[in-house]
Amino acid sequence: MRYLRNMKTAAVTAAVILVSLAFLYFGTAGFLDIGISDRLNQRASVTNKKIYIIGIDDKTLKQYGPVNTWSREIPAKLVTLLNGTEGTRPAVIGFDVIYSEEADRNADDAFARACGEAGNVVAAMSFSFKEQPERGADGRIVYNPYHVDHVIWPYDSLKKEVRCGFANTFVDTDGYVRQAMAYLDHEGERAYSLSSQVYQIYQESRGEEAVFPAVYGRNNRFYFTYSAKAGGYSVVSMADVLDGTVDPAIFRDAVVLVGAYAVGMQDSYMPAIAHNSQMYGVEIHANIIEALLEGKTQLPVSPLLYAVAAALLCGVFYVFSEKRRMLYTTILLAVLTALDLVFVKIMYGNGWIVPTILLPICLTVIWLVQLARGYLAEIMRRRRVVNVFKQYVAPQVVDKISKDKDFELVLGGENRHIAVLFVDIRGFTTMSESLQPEEVVEILNEYLGLTTQAIFDNGGTLDKFVGDATMAVFNAPFDLDDYIFRAVATAWDMQAGAERIAEKFRERYGKTVSFGIGVNCGNAVVGNIGCDFRMDYTAIGDTVNTAARLESNARPGQILISAEVYEAVKERVDVTPIGEIPLKGKSNGVFVYQVNNVKKQV
Numbered sequence: 001m002r003y004l005r006n007m008k009t010a011a012v013t014a015a016v017i018l019v020s021l022a023f024l025y026f027g028t029a030g031f032l033d034i035g036i037s038d039r040l041n042q043r044a045s046v047t048n049k050k051i052y053i054i055g056i057d058d059k060t061l062k063q064y065g066p067v068n069t070w071s072r073e074i075p076a077k078l079v080t081l082l083n084g085t086e087g088t089r090p091a092v093i094g095f096d097v098i099y100s101e102e103a104d105r106n107a108d109d110a111f112a113r114a115c116g117e118a119g120n121v122v123a124a125m126s127f128s129f130k131e132q133p134e135r136g137a138d139g140r141i142v143y144n145p146y147h148v149d150h151v152i153w154p155y156d157s158l159k160k161e162v163r164c165g166f167a168n169t170f171v172d173t174d175g176y177v178r179q180a181m182a183y184l185d186h187e188g189e190r191a192y193s194l195s196s197q198v199y200q201i202y203q204e205s206r207g208e209e210a211v212f213p214a215v216y217g218r219n220n221r222f223y224f225t226y227s228a229k230a231g232g233y234s235v236v237s238m239a240d241v242l243d244g245t246v247d248p249a250i251f252r253d254a255v256v257l258v259g260a261y262a263v264g265m266q267d268s269y270m271p272a273i274a275h276n277s278q279m280y281g282v283e284i285h286a287n288i289i290e291a292l293l294e295g296k297t298q299l300p301v302s303p304l305l306y307a308v309a310a311a312l313l314c315g316v317f318y319v320f321s322e323k324r325r326m327l328y329t330t331i332l333l334a335v336l337t338a339l340d341l342v343f344v345k346i347m348y349g350n351g352w353i354v355p356t357i358l359l360p361i362c363l364t365v366i367w368l369v370q371l372a373r374g375y376l377a378e379i380m381r382r383r384r385v386v387n388v389f390k391q392y393v394a395p396q397v398v399d400k401i402s403k404d405k406d407f408e409l410v411l412g413g414e415n416r417h418i419a420v421l422f423v424d425i426r427g428f429t430t431m432s433e434s435l436q437p438e439e440v441v442e443i444l445n446e447y448l449g450l451t452t453q454a455i456f457d458n459g460g461t462l463d464k465f466v467g468d469a470t471m472a473v474f475n476a477p478f479d480l481d482d483y484i485f486r487a488v489a490t491a492w493d494m495q496a497g498a499e500r501i502a503e504k505f506r507e508r509y510g511k512t513v514s515f516g517i518g519v520n521c522g523n524a525v526v527g528n529i530g531c532d533f534r535m536d537y538t539a540i541g542d543t544v545n546t547a548a549r550l551e552s553n554a555r556p557g558q559i560l561i562s563a564e565v566y567e568a569v570k571e572r573v574d575v576t577p578i579g580e581i582p583l584k585g586k587s588n589g590v591f592v593y594q595v596n597n598v599k600k601q602v
Contacts, residue, residue, distance in 0.1 A: 027523040029235045031595060034353070038272040038273070041236035041345065044227065046178070049256045052090075053235045053236070053258075054256060056238050075258075076111040078238065082251060088248060088252045092201040093256045095122065097124060124167035125152055126167055127184065135390075165196060176270050180195060180224055181219055195285045197289040216237050226291075227264070229277070230274065230279040254356075261282065280527050298353045305322055313363075317366055413525040415523055418476050419486070419519065421519050422551035425513050426514050426556035427513045431511050444468060446505075450497040453497075473539045485569045488565065488598060513556075516552075518560050519562070520565060521564050560592045560595075563591040568595045573599060574597040578593060
């Protein structure tokens with residue numbers, strides 16, 4: 001039943017975690033998670049040395065003026081210079097600049113002719129997206145944020161001479177660029193991104209097939225790994241190329257990207273490889289192209305598949321934490337967290353983005369819940385212990401138990417060396433026959449109150465009342481200093497108190513009673529004795545039986561102690577040797593002493 005109960009609890013926990021993960025993955029926590037993934041997996045390592053950037057930088061703008069005032073003869077000259085000598089041509093030239101409007105017809109046509117003759121130019125175009133409701137494949141209405149509202153194409157003569165690729169940069173909700181769109185089907189035709197077109201032409205120039213990565217979503221996205229931070233690629237000023245400062249031969253068989261490389265051109269974004277920094281759009285295209293060439297692209301793992309696997313692992317962790325100490329649970333949490341990071345790293349290298357911190361967070365939540373449960377359980381356990389022992393021991397002892405962090409209530413029994421005291425009211429039965437019941441109860445309560453107070457005053461544990469008799473143990477359930485003498489001192493306090501009570505009842509009822517007390521010490525089994533639904537904290541064994549026999553042999557007003565007790569306290573008591581007396585149930589007699597006085601109290 002307990003196993004089934006644990007399984008049920010684990011199943012409920014797993015279900016809650018499953019739902020939580022699903023919501024977290026699609027919420028803002030997902031971007032927190034992928035932000036950590038960026039720091040873990042995005043590392044600068046440019047492996048392709050054949051990607052160059054010709055930047056329209058501050059030097060170029062100073063020399064030629066704002067881009068929107070340029071004659072198209074300037075980019076035409078650039079294309080001609082780059083392709084001027086056979087054998088030193090670039091493999092592909094990608095313009096991250098949209099030439100959408102016609103200006104000077106002759107210059108426009110000159111640029112278009114230069115591109116057409118080169119045959120290796122990709123010009124930028126752009127999609128203008130607008131969120132719009134659309135009917136999905138299952139018939140439901142969904143909102144598509146990438147519905148094409150209109151397209152910005154290069155001017156007609158240029159469009160006819162080049163391949164076009166959309167230059168849109170896709171920014172995640174958290175403001176960082178880590179995804180790209182491979183292609184988009186629009187009006188029955190497939191349009192490729194600028195990076196994809198450049199990649200295809202470059203592969204064709206090398207006689208290799210362009211293999212596109214797997215994509216996801218309605219807009220055919222994929223994640224990519226950056227190879228360089230801002231400024232990580234070889235950047236050449238466009239002005240230096242145009243005036244001959246830079247030899248175009250350095251771009252032989254390379255990928256050449258032409259784009260904005262000045263702050264005032266407002267073409268910069270935050271890259272995933274270096275948070276809180278800026279990177280020009282042309283550099284992002286360079287990173288995407290290298291990711292396509294090197295196969296450094298990823299897809300997000302299925303949230304549902306991940307959530308199910310994580311929920312199962314969390315359920316197993318929960319069951320483990322139920323059965324093991326917090327130390328082992330903490331060690332397992334640390335191990336699983338480390339393994340999770342290793343797993344995330346391996347999966348990323350194999351093209352899958354797996355949530356980085358969601359599983360450790362859920363495991364930590366379970367760990368915190370178990371820690372809190374353990375803490376509360378410990379508080380409740382101590383409270384139960386205190387409540388139980390309030391019935392047995394003195395208030396100061398209860399206070400000690402509640403503050404003792406090392407105190408442990410042992411279920412079952414433990415073998416301890418203890419002192420045992422039995423006290424019985426002599427003549428109580430005869431007296432009760434001549435009194436009213438309520439008078440008998442009054443007298444009994446008075447005497448039992450006296451015995452209880454004496455036990456508590458000396459730090460003993462009240463074991464039980466048996467009719468008009470009282471049993472107490474010393475040195476259980478916790479260690480008690482000088483416990484044998486405390487037992488004898490308790491007996492002496494009882495006798496002294498009995499004399500005061502006797503005088504009171506002699507005046508009221510004309511009758512009186514006294515105590516017979518026996519004290520013994522030795523090993524006994526002490527603990528919770530009984531069954532699951534009814535148990536008593538008590539002591540059992542020959543030591544207890546002997547103490548009871550001593551009490552039964554004591555005359556009214558007499559305290560009898562065993563030889564073992566006497567040896568432990570002989571320097572602090574006055575006694576009269578009684579000698580060896582036979583005890584019921586024992587084959588050999590027991591040497592006993594009568595206590596006449598206690599010289600030194602506890």
